[in-house]
Amino acid sequence: MKHLTPFEEFQSVNPNAQSEKTEESSEVKESLDHAEVLRILDAAAMFADDAHVAADQTWWDKKDLVDYLLSDHIPKKYHKEFLKYVK
Secondary structure, three states: OOOOOHHHHHHHHOOOOOOOOOOOOOOOOOOOOHHHHHHHHHHHHOOOOOHHHHHHOOOOOHHHHHHHHHHHOOOHHHHHHHHHHOO
């Protein structure tokens, strides 16, 4: 059985998700919407006691935030359930 990365796992639950590879440019990139970050952190709080540490950072990309929470805070047995909440 192949080990999936957190984003591959996310894609298995959300088949329309696409990797957001961006080329470096001179344009200013806006941070992820505050309400969206709070929604994801609220979902993570259901599965991990320490997910709040992600609130101390500015998140530019939903994929990065989800990957961080999956890799560092949410136990593997809850990954699929968490990913359903953050579609």
